[in-house]
Amino acid sequence: MFGSQGLGLLLALLPMVHTTLPDAMVRLNKAALSYVSDIGKAPLERALQVPVPNFLDRSGKELQPISIQIPEIHVSGLHLKFMAGFGVHVSAMANFNIQILRVPEPLEMLLPVVLLADVRVAQASIGTPEVGVSSCFSLFSPASVLAGRNSSSPALLVLVQKHIQAALRNKLCLCISSLVQELNVHLGTLIGLNPVGPESQIRYSMANVPIITSDSISLEVKAVLFLLGKPMAPPLDAASFLLPWPMDTTGAMATVTLSQKLFDYALLLMQKAGTLNLDITGQLSSEDNLLSTSTLGQLIPEVAHLFPQPKPLVLKVQLGAKPMLTLHTNNATLRLQPLVDVLATSSNSAFQSLFSLDVVVNLKIQFSVSEMKLRGTASMLGDVQISVAASNVGSIEMDQIHTLMCTVFEKPLLYHLNAILGIGVGLPSMVDLHYASPEVSVHEGYVVISSGLSYQH
Incomplete structure (x- = not known):
């Protein structure tokens, strides 16, 4: 838990924002604490390396300074435990290898120390997790001599031990407090913009104070989406997110729950940014090109009359109605319910609208997580529904053009959608922290990412 590898790792998955109604929730369980305990030993050993002032030996006629060094510290046990309604309790067992550079012969001692600390987890004013040491104690056991002849008097050794303990007692807790304060600076960087598209970003922040039980810590989070650098209001008709009960996610250290509301928000952003719109352009040089006035003229006589010479067609696909994701x-x-305008190029290279279509497309979405992003893959679900919205070429029989329009429309649409969904939406993260073997499951009204944690510095 110590340093950026410690509680920073534990709290790095906590999304961030500025209102009280959550869009998502992150829950970290006891398995996450165990992982932090394992990787936190080495940082703790480095943090506890503190200098000890010389001991002044007054047993002789003159004061004799005795140099004391700590060349090695071994943390044999680091344990973290949730404290309901408060934070995390820390207990560590550390063995200090101490060298007493006395005359005529150095002495090596082993001093066992138990460290106990309570760390409060709260919500900072800027919307990040905030940790602070509320209490800290260091408990010393008697030192044992490892090497060197024990030629010093027992009374002198007792005084030396008391000197070492007095020097370490306050310094050790100060080291832990200093690391926690450093960690808060690191956690403050979690409020950053993650790209959603070329002109859009997402920012997370905590919506409320952490919910801490004896088994887990849960954080309700809000998301703010930005378009061209400006925050965008969420959809007005979005339902409030009802946080689900903890799920059976055996083997997972963390679960990230994303609400239907958050997906609606992201789709609204894509619609307003125009990223779901596309142009499908025909090429006359292609042998299998169906997007031409000659092909369409075989079905609609007025098109053949207007364009005796073949001209390429363009399908201008624009999303009018809001995309609807159902979980x-x-x-x-x-x-998706796009409006498709069928255009042809005239002799002066201007576009001429032939007719427009109301289209309804149903797609199946598969979610996955990679590189700290939630990504999607779309596939067709059923037939495309097409109806004529307006026509400049007379009456159109849908039975005649339905097959043609579906053929030229479906493949480019899927390619475009999968390119966008493949970009992914950045999930809450910290530098060097990765999801380990993440699994995505879809539920009624929300999506859950269950994952292990991997810290790779």
């Missing part, structure tokens, strides 16, 4: 158990579907 059911083990099933995520996306409904």
